[in-house]
Every structure is written in structure tokens, then in C-alpha cells.
Amino acid sequence: MVEGDASPLSLLTLLVLVGVLAYAAAAGSALLHARAAGTAPVAALAVPARESARLLVQRRRTVPGADALLWRLGGALLPVAAALAALVVPLGSTAVSDLSVGVVWFNAMEVLAWCAVWLLGWGANSVWGLVGGYRFLIQGLSYELPHMFALITAALGAGSLRVGDIVAAQEGVWFAVLMPAAFAVYLVSALAMAFWGPFDAPVGRDLAGGASAEPTGVDRLVLLAGRYMLLAVVAAMAVPLFLGGGAGPILPAWAWSLFKTALVLGLLVWIGHRVPTVRMDRFTEVGWMVLLPLSLLQALVVSVLVLAR
Amino acid sequence: MAETVVFVVCALGAVASGVAVFVVDSMARATFALLASFLFAAVPLLLLGLSYLGVLVVLMMVMEMMVMVVFMIMYMMNPAGLMPMSMVHNKAGALTVAAVTFAVLAAGVLLVPWPAREGSPPGDPTLQLAEAIMGPHMLVMMLVGMVLFATMVASVVLSTPRGRYDRYGDDLRRPRPDDPIRGGVGR
């Protein structure tokens, strides 16, 4: 039985938690880098803090002809989108706002990342940024439909768009077991959404940083923080959707939620270091020819199961 | 009271950003002004308790505008608005028609005796909509599905310059298609 938390989750607690998870993701990434490079792994834990401090005192770069309004908007939108999407993610059994259409809300808010990355690329008046922005759009069109079907499949299994109901429907068997293909598609699209790991082509090194080529100083800090926040939030959403929410023995529900989130986040960060960047022209066809039919079939199987139950 | 304030702010915002679409020079800004107008217009829907449709409008409009911005920049001569230019015809006439239309519509809105409300909103409007389109209004859903499918086929046919003869050769005997980009599933 999932225990309900006594006090409802406050917005501030949620933001702090997302921030901590985002920092952990950045530190984990730095740790893997340090291990691969053969330097002291422990020192890597402070790398994000040091990098943030450096960016805070760095002077902002200005670009001639930049569309400053759209550029700043794009930078600010990324963390805002992550925070808004986090509103419906429950910790244990309480979310800041357990909307009746929570799954659709989550989807709508993470799509704002498309705007953010494209605006960052366009606003900077830089060819690298613009190419990066367009790459993210094509990446979005490739991952979004399978991603939507993965979300819908989880909602279908529970018969509700409310995240709380989806958690409640997994008391017997987790949706990760019931619908493994949807879970896998969700994880792939989570990586693509946060343009992380194999899907970092929009900010790829072949583009000198792509959409993140021009932002410096505080702008860059907000961009990087927003990206890690987005990664943390999509990892956290995998827990109520597929991994039974706060279900687990002995420990309270919120601890299990955090533990599972940390596991998924760790997996995503690790994949990001193990898998090379995928070219967009390749991934588009994979998305439409493999992931989309796969997620449709998964939805069909789950709906038959729901009818038979 | 708070709802009224939110409604007024969003209504003014929606109309103002709708006007901005045709005022700003930069195509990127015009697209995002249109997006802002849609987001402002989704809030009144949320105020009416239509949470699903309101969030759906947000979701769809964000994606649609991100596709639109590609075409806006592709097909306008002056995408960034760096050189102010006017690409309008018959502006005075259009303005008159729009103003008259608004006057007529507004007069209708204010003069027509609207029927009294029958019943009260259901507890979950999303459920009401879902049961309608999967029950008595299923024809709507089927037609929407057919139309969307026809749209997909039509838009691909219209926009691709390459047919099967380009891909598989004149006698369609090429074992693997000759595509400019090979794609990712091993062809």
C-alpha cells in the first residue's frame, strides 16, 4: 500500500529537489568524464559548482544583429518548462498539482523545450546556433509521436490521464513490466527531449556547440541548468508512469520515488556517456519506421489487455 | 474576481499579440506572437473548466508554431526583419472589412438574446467529451481521422518532388532506393 505523505508537497520543495537532481546529474556526468580521462573522480563532484561560479562571473557575450528578446526568452524558457512539467510529477503520492489531465500537461510543457532550443539558436544570429535549432526541431518531430504514444499507453493502462491514478493502477504490476516497449520508447525519447547523450546533435561538437555556441556567462548557466533540470524531470516522470511511483517495502513512499528517480537519472547519464551521437537523418527514419509502429503495437496490446481485464 | 482579472488580461494579450503578428517585421517574432496569442486564448478555455481542450490547444499550438516557423523563414524574403518592408495589398480595404466584421459581430453578440443556460457543467468535461466522440458523436471522430489521414497523404504527395521512378529507377527494378539521404534502418 502506498502511504500518503502527511504534508502536501510545496512548490519550493519541488524546485529544490529538481535542482538537487539536476546538480547530481551534472556531477555524475563530470564524474564519468573524470573517470574516462583518468583524473581524480572525487574532485569531479564539485565540477558543476565551480563551472557555475565561473559562468556567473564571466562577461556576457553580445552578438551583432542578435534578436535579443527571442534569445533571452529561449534561454529562460528551458528551466521554466522543466519546472512547469515537474508540477504534476508526484513525490510518493503527492504532487504539487495532481491535475486531471496531468499527462497531457506534462507533454505540453516539455514540448516548450522545442521553442527554447530553437529560439536560442535563432536569436543568437549565428549559423551554428541556427543549424542546432533546426536539428532539434527535426529531432523533436522524430521522437515526439512515439513519446506521445508511450505516454498514452501508460494512461490507457490506468484508464485515466491523472498521474495519481496511473500510480494507483500499478499496485499489482508495474507498467514497466506490463508495457516494456512503451517504457523503452519513453527512455529513448527522454534522452532526445533533453538533447542528451546520443541525441546531443543540436548542441553537438561538430557545430561548435550548436544552439549553445553563443550563450556565455549567466545565459549559458541558465541553459545548462535548464537542460539538466529537464533531464531530471523526465527521469522523475518515468517513475510514476512506469515504475510504480512510490511503491516499495519498508521505506516511505517519497524515499522510494527519489531512489527510483535517481536510478533512472543515473541510467540516462550513463547512457549519455556510453553511446555516440546519432545523426539526425538516421534517427528520423528510426523514429518513424521502428519506434512509432512499436509504440502503436504496444498501445494495441495494452488496450486488448485492458478490455480483457 | 481573480478569474475576471485573468480573463481580461488574457483577452487583451491574445488580441494584442494577434495584432502584433501583422505588425512586426521579423518572421520569427511574428510566429511567436501568434503562439502567444494562442496561449493567451487557451487560458479562457481553462477558466471555463475545459482543462483537456485548453492544454491540448497549448500542446498543439507549440508544436504547430515550431513547424510553422521553419516555413515562415523559408518562404519570406526578409525573415529576420532586418530591412523593414511591407508585403500587403489593399490594406485600407482589408482594414475596413475587418472593422465592419468586428462591428457586426460585436453588435450581434450584444444584441442577440442568448438562451438561458440549461443544466450545469459535468464534473469532468474531459469524460463528457470522450464519451461523446466515442458514442453518439463517433461520426465526428471517424471523419476527423479520415481527414487527417487524407491530409498526411496529400501533403506528402504535394510536397515531395520525388516519386517511385526516381527512387527505384525507370523499370522499378532497383533493389535499394536511390535516396539522397540513406536513413537509419540499414537501406
Added chain:
Amino acid sequence: MTLEAFLLLAAALFSVGLFGALSQQSVVMVMMGLELMINGVIVAAGALWFFVSPERPDGQVLVLVAITAMAVEMAVGFAVTTAIFRARDIDMVDAADDLGDRGRAQEEGRERDREQDRERDR
């Protein structure tokens, strides 16, 4: 909040969109005007559902249809724009009024230009 307030918002959005659709020369800007008009329809349908007959789902279904119309309009609109741009290098509605009265004269004029080009090339 009253029904009249919502309908006035819808009328304003519709009129702004109408102005855009009538006055813009670029095909994509015309489509932006059309989208704004449909946006007005969405607001009006939602308001009529809530204030007139909330027990019947018709208003909500109409919103759904309007959203679909918007998606279809954009997809086919851009496909047609792409096709006509590929075939004739046109991205302005004034140049694509083949079915209008002036279309025929323009087509003949274009034919004459092409003839002259060919003459010159020879």
C-alpha cells in the same frame, strides 16, 4: 465573466485574423490570419458550451473539430505552398491567382516573357 465577454474576444480574434488573411501577400502570412480566425472559433465554441448547454458535449466536439481544421489547414497549406514554389517559384498569393480574372492575362504575359527569353538565348 459573461458569455458576451468571451464572444467579444472571439469576434476580436476573428476580425484581426480576417484583416491578416485579406491584406497579406505572403502565403504563410495569410495562413497565420486563417489560424487566428479559427482561434476565435475555438474560444466562441468553448464559451457557448459553458454558458448555454454545458450538459451537452456539442460545444466541446466543435472545439475538437476546429483544432483539427487548424492542423489540416496548416499541413495542406504548406504542402501547396511548397508545390507551387517548386513548380513556379511563387511565394506570393498575388502571383498565384490563376483562377482569377487577371490570372489568364498574367499567364499569357509570362508565356510571352519566356518566348523572349528563349529568343535572347538563341
